[in-house]
Amino acid sequence: MASAMNLCGNYNSTFAAASVKASHCQSHLLPCRIGFSVSVGAAVPISCRGERGGSGSSNKAAFSISCCRAATGRDVLVEENEAVSETERSYTCVMKFGGSSLASADRMKEVANLIMSFPEERPVIVLSAMGKTTNLLLLAGEKAVSCGVSNVDNIEELSTIKDLHLRTVDQLGVDRNVIAKHLEELEQLLKGVAMMKELTRRTQDYLVSFGECMSTRIFAAYLNKMGVKARQYDAFEMGFITTDDFTNADILEATYPAVAKRLHGDWVADPAIPIVTGFLGKARKSCAVTTLGRGGSDLTATTIGRALGLPEIQVWKDVDGVLTSDPNICPQAEPVPCLTFDEAAELAYFGAQVLHPQSMRPAREGDIPVRVKNSYNPKAPGTLITKARDMSKAVLTSIVLKRNVTMLDIVSTRMLGQYGFLAKVFSIFEDLGISVDVVATSEVSISLTLDPSKLWSRELIQQELDYVVEELEKIAVVNLLQNRSIISLIGNVQKSSLILEKAFRVLRTLGVNVQMISQGASKVNISLIVNDSEAEQCVRALHKTFFDSEPSQLENECIQGNGSHPAIS
Numbered sequence: 160m161a162s163a164m165n166l167c168g169n170y171n172s173t174f175a176a177a178s179v180k181a182s183h184c185q186s187h188l189l190p191c192r193i194g195f196s197v198s199v200g201a202a203v204p205i206s207c208r209g210e211r212g213g214s215g216s217s218n219k220a221a222f223s224i225s226c227c228r229a230a231t232g233r234d235v236l237v238e239e240n241e242a243v244s245e246t247e248r249s250y251t252c253v254m255k256f257g258g259s260s261l262a263s264a265d266r267m268k269e270v271a272n273l274i275m276s277f278p279e280e281r282p283v284i285v286l287s288a289m290g291k292t293t294n295l296l297l298l299a300g301e302k303a304v305s306c307g308v309s310n311v312d313n314i315e316e317l318s319t320i321k322d323l324h325l326r327t328v329d330q331l332g333v334d335r336n337v338i339a340k341h342l343e344e345l346e347q348l349l350k351g352v353a354m355m356k357e358l359t360r361r362t363q364d365y366l367v368s369f370g371e372c373m374s375t376r377i378f379a380a381y382l383n384k385m386g387v388k389a390r391q392y393d394a395f396e397m398g399f400i401t402t403d404d405f406t407n408a409d410i411l412e413a414t415y416p417a418v419a420k421r422l423h424g425d426w427v428a429d430p431a432i433p434i435v436t437g438f439l440g441k442a443r444k445s446c447a448v449t450t451l452g453r454g455g456s457d458l459t460a461t462t463i464g465r466a467l468g469l470p471e472i473q474v475w476k477d478v479d480g481v482l483t484s485d486p487n488i489c490p491q492a493e494p495v496p497c498l499t500f501d502e503a504a505e506l507a508y509f510g511a512q513v514l515h516p517q518s519m520r521p522a523r524e525g526d527i528p529v530r531v532k533n534s535y536n537p538k539a540p541g542t543l544i545t546k547a548r549d550m551s552k553a554v555l556t557s558i559v560l561k562r563n564v565t566m567l568d569i570v571s572t573r574m575l576g577q578y579g580f581l582a583k584v585f586s587i588f589e590d591l592g593i594s595v596d597v598v599a600t601s602e603v604s605i606s607l608t609l610d611p612s613k614l615w616s617r618e619l620i621q622q623e624l625d626y627v628v629e630e631l632e633k634i635a636v637v638n639l640l641q642n643r644s645i646i647s648l649i650g651n652v653q654k655s656s657l658i659l660e661k662a663f664r665v666l667r668t669l670g671v672n673v674q675m676i677s678q679g680a681s682k683v684n685i686s687l688i689v690n691d692s693e694a695e696q697c698v699r700a701l702h703k704t705f706f707d708s709e710p711s712q713l714e715n716e717c718i719q720g721n722g723s724h725p726a727i728s
């Protein structure tokens with residue numbers, strides 16, 4: 160009998176994708192997940208995971224499989240209805256917990272209770288490093304470069320990391336040995352950095368990997384101590400294969416079948432909850448440890464979701480879901496109940512820290528719903544991210560701010576009507592491997608923004624910018640404008656006139672001049688470029704206008720096409 164699990168076990172990405180579709184045919188699964196509520200502390204041990212479902216016919220669930228098979232040289236859609244036992248289906252969802260959910264031993268206990276409060280789930284757990292450990296590791300690395308080998312022991316961040324992790328294992332009552340070797344190796348690594356007086360990106364990735372390697376070992380040991388069988392995995396040892404772009408590696412396609420094979424194989428051999436390091440991978444060429452860019456554990460979770468074809472991916476944070484704006488700028492920001500993958504991807508790409516910019520890609524490809532939940536408030540419904548939603552009443556979903564953006568005004572030195580100007584400009588960015596965010600063009604000029612946030616090193620950015628300008632000046636007059644911000648209005652661009660009218664009224668009232676505007680092809684984002692110094696004030700005022708009024712009023716305005724708002728007029 161073919162099951163979703165066995166199909167994925169063929170280690171073939173087509174079949175892995177097929178099992179994604181398979182799980183989505185179980186439409187009964189989704190409604191029961193929407194709006195679920197749990198009570199933390201009401202722990203229900205998941206002690207008999209391997210036995211759950213058994214092999215008897217009474218435990219079999221109707222299961223519809225729709226898969227693609229390359230049988231005759233072309234893809235063929237095969238529809239089958241089969242009965243697959245719960246056991247054979249192995250995992251039921253991915254649950255990712257970020258650093259904010261894992262800041263202390265108490266938080267780890269609460270997360271363990273939360274996982275145990277879903278006895279019907281057989282989750283794959285993805286964890287980030289505890290609290291701010293990644294930042295501390297980066298700072299320790301920077302200090303090691305110049306402090307001298309004999310002073311490494313005195314690096315404050317190293318002591319903070321050691322104290323946090325040792326205190327956590329002690330408070331959880333697990334053996335210090337679970338992380339002893341890692342702490343020792345971390346210190347040795349920093350001594351190596353101090354000796355070399357150099358921290359390459361490759362070493363930096365290896366250095367920050369200690370955070371996730373330790374948090375997952377501690378958590379798996381704690382679950383086992385609680386009688387819940389768990390197995391720790393380092394992503395770089397379990398099939399996460401990436402490019403060699405240290406600090407910002409891309410996950411390669413080969414990851415999906417490799418991860419599916421490993422997780423399914425282990426489940427069949429010896430069922431246990433996998434506790435996987437987020438954020439990490441293994442470089443295809445050098446085989447060194449890589450990282451997926453800051454916040455990359457979200458991407459680890461969606462990659463596993465797609466690899467296994469799971470019905471849901473849950474991303475647990477310290478906020479009640481994706482909010483109408485960054486709560487650090489707009490404390491009154493409210494959770495957004497539903498988002499499309501496109502909206503979430505745009506929101507993440509344009510600066511909302513809550514999701515990793517690339518994390519929606521595997522979910523979208525596998526059409527797997529992503530639920531953003533609050534580990535501090537599990538009863539809150541959170542945000543459900545799916546392929547489509549009813550946009551008929553939607554105006555604005557969220558306002559996002561991306562600071563410290565560099566803008567370039569590029570004016571052709573050739574005459575009007577010269578062809579090939581745009582192509583030349585973009586080939587320069589391509590050659591230099593620089594990503595362009597927002598673009599506005601006329602026949603002889605281009606304004607665009609460059610994204611420095613993907614790079615972790617300041618000097619390199621300046622060096623790169625100098626080089627870009629030098630290259631562009633061969634064909635154009637270039638004006639480099641730094642310290643700009645992109646304010647992205649994510650929502651229903653079908654209502655762009657309404658959105659823009661309201662937005663520009665606010666900005667005019669504030670006396671802010673928009674330096675560039677772009678309405679992307681995505682149809683969910685309008686970007687406005689303003690000075691960094693004005694940006695937060697603009698976001699707060701825009702938020703007040705779009706979200707502090709009764710929803711019915713916004714809807715009325717949409718229907719009547721009347722953009723005026725009492726807060727401004």
Ligand SMILES: Nc1ncnc2c1ncn2[C@@H]1O[C@H](COP(=O)(O)OP(=O)(O)O)[C@@H](O)[C@H]1O
Pocket residue numbers: 256257258259260287454475476477478480481482483484485486487510511512513514557
């Ligand atoms: N639009 C937004 N919606 C929700 N949170 C946001 C948004 N913009 C910024 N944030 C910030 O993102 C944080 C959650 O993301 P992150 O710190 O990466 O979580 P985790 O470490 O749990 O993965 C929130 O605490 C909040 O301050």
Ligand SMILES: N[C@@H](CC(=O)OP(=O)(O)O)C(=O)O
Pocket residue numbers: 256257258259287288293294370437438452453454455456457
């Ligand atoms: N620990 C990594 C990866 C990550 O995803 O973290 P978080 O889930 O806490 O944002 C970072 O800080 O970037």
